[in-house]
Amino acid sequence: MSNQRRNLYFYYHPNEYLNEQLQPLFELAKENDFEIVGNPSDAxxxxxxxxxxxxxQAVRKTGFRQDCLYVGIRSKDEAGLYCDFDLTNFNEMVDSMLNAELEVRRFPVIETTIxxxxxxxCLNECSVRSTLIKSIVIDVYIDDIHFETFRGDGLIVATPTGSTGYNKSTKGAxxxxxxxxxxxSELASLNNNRYRTLGSSFILGPNRKLKLHVLQDGNDFPLVGMDNEAYSIRNIRDVTIRLSDKEVKTVKLKNNSYWERVQRTFL
Structure with a gap:
């Protein structure tokens, strides 16, 4: 690990179990000349x-930093497609960092403009859904050309890494x-003579612009999900989504590819 990358910031939800489990990791990091900082901007x-x-949440709360690396550690039986390391085996993580047995993985990010x-x-996905017990109507534009008019529970726009989450549960790729x-990807689309959609997920390239125009027929406060946070924003007219120039740089073990993790999680 480069000498320039020695400042560590730990993001977690404190509880008695984690506080106890993390103490040996903190000590091991200090013994190997890593500094633990209390402010993420210093890390x-x-x-x-x-x-x-x-x-x-760690990526979102720290502002999708472009000048640092993100590391994921699983605790207990948590899912870990973003997490290469296990809390019960932190010696492996420190040893790998010291002996350069790591690679940097870059994950695409989407930018959502309201x-x-x-x-x-968003690192995972952006979703637009109705907050009422009724369907939502959305005009879908690709590069400012009307593509379809959707009526249903909502739409999900997922990054490649987000494709294994909410998107996958809707039979997306x-x-x-x-x-x-x-x-x-669609959420429970209604197809009839008035509303017609593709009826399947579709994938857009890096230079495409997607615009979702929300028809205001009582859905004045549609729910916009961004990763694992939800926002009820008043009077949403348009949601424009592009692939961002930003990337989230994560640390991975050399012998732990994305598809190996997908295999362990789902197969």
């Missing part, structure tokens, strides 16, 4: 401890994260 390695949900005003980043793209 060049940000370590999340928990599972994929905690990893997503009403051409506020922009947000699992996408290799080395492909710079994003995927659009």
């Amino acid at each position: 060049n390695i940000i370590i999340s401890v928990g599972g994929d949900g905690t990893f997503l 009403n051409d005003e506020s922009s947000f980043y 699992v996408v290799d994260p080395k492909l710079p793209c994003f995927q659009v």
Whole structure:
């Protein structure tokens, strides 16, 4: 590990179990000349401890930093597609960091802009859903050309790494994260003579622009999900989504590819 990357910030939800389990890791890090900092802006390695949900929060709460590496550590039986390390085997992690047995993996990020005003980043997915017990109507535009009019429970726009999450539960494809793209999947679409959609997921390349125009027929507060956080934003007219220039750089073990982790998780 480079001498420039010695400042560690740990992101986790404190509880008695984690506080006890992390103490030996803190001591081991200090013994090997790593410094543990209390402010994420001072870190060049940000370590999340928990599972994929905690990893997503760590990236979001620290502003999708482009000048640092993110590391995921699983705790207990948490899912860990973003997490290469296990809390019960932290000696392996420190040894790997000291002996350069790591590689840097770059994950695509999507940028979501609400009403051409506020922009947000997502590592997993952005979803637009109705907050009412009724369907939502969305005009779908690709590069400003009307593609379809959707009516149903909502739409999910997922990154390649997010394709194994909410997207997969809707029968969307699992996408290799080395492909710079994003995927659009339907939630319970209603197809009839008035509303007609493709009826399947579709994948857009890195230079495409997706615009979701929400028809205001009572859905004045549609729910916008960004990774594992939900926002009820008033008077949403348009949601524009592009592949961002940002990438999340994560640390991976050389012998632990994305597809090996997908295999362990789902097969």
